[in-house]
Amino acid sequence: MQIDELFELACILINKKQVTAKEMSARFGVSVRTIYRWVETLSASGIPVYALQGRGGGIAISEKYALDKTVLTEEERLAIVSSVRALSKLSANDKAAEKISSLASNEADWLEVDFAPWSPEGQGVRELFVTLRDSILKKQQVEFDYFSSDGKKARRIVHPWKLIYRGQAWYLLGWCTERKSERYFKLSRMLNVTKTERPADITFKNFHDSDSQKSADFNSEKKLIQIEAVVSSKMAFYLLDTFACSKVEPNPDESIRVTFSAPDESWLCGLLLSFGAELKIISPNGIKEKIIQMAKETFSQYE
DSSP states (O other): OOOHHHHHHHHHHHSSSOOOOOHHHHTTTTTTHHHHHHHHHHHHHHEEEEEETTTOOOEEOOOOHHIIIOOOOOOHHHHHHHHHHHHHHHTTTOOOHHHHGGGGGSSSOOOOOSSOSSSSSGGGHHHHHHHHHHHTTTEEEEEEEEOTTSEEEEEEEEEEEEEETTEEEEEEEEEEEEEEEEEEEEEEEEEEEEEEEEOOOOOOOHHHHTTTOOOOOTTTTEEEEEEEEOGGGHHHHHHHHSSOOEEEEEEETTTTTEEEEOOOHHHHHHHHTTTTGGGGEEEEHHHHHHHHHHHHHHTTOOO
């Protein structure tokens, strides 16, 4: 007997109030006798489930059962079911969503989230997510090759803590044995990820409970600079996809003047240069000068 199957049966009864043993037998792939044995187990555990005899009979649950009437409202149950269904895309496992879907009687398919890229390699994102999730839950260290923003590749050993989605990308937060500190690792830069049997004994709670440790805020090492630029109308969508613009003002010539903040990282100017003649930086001057220099170096490669 599986605890999760008992829980699923209880959830179905909470929503439908009454079902037949034959229906549940077909749903779970077990005999009718097994279903009635589950009903006895639920009843013995304090859940008011009982069998009804005769025509129109079946298995029912008390109308006054607390989970249905008091603990969660219909809106709350709908929110839970929708969230679980959406996030189940990451693990390619819909069992959790199926088990609690009966909690909500209204339509719960209004939300769908798929974090995989459009390319055929998108399945790799799900596999990596599951690998890291398992390492976190099992409290085991994980190893991988990582490409840092300075262009260097190194093998990292990490005590994994959390998976974080921020700024259109997934990150792993954990304690890096090489840097001896808390670090964020972008999943798209991780290759050859390996689960280990070694315990991850440096935990998030222990690290942050220590007065001698300072939390590494996501943006603590990222100096933000404000950029003002003019982008062509045909490339405005890409700029808006890439940066959160605080100002967007149309110009008479149909170009668009934008203001946005970006981290002062080595990759920034290369990304801005990728817009080519469709983007012109107004300020700051330092960014303009770097882009001009990069454009000259790029041109020299083809002379």
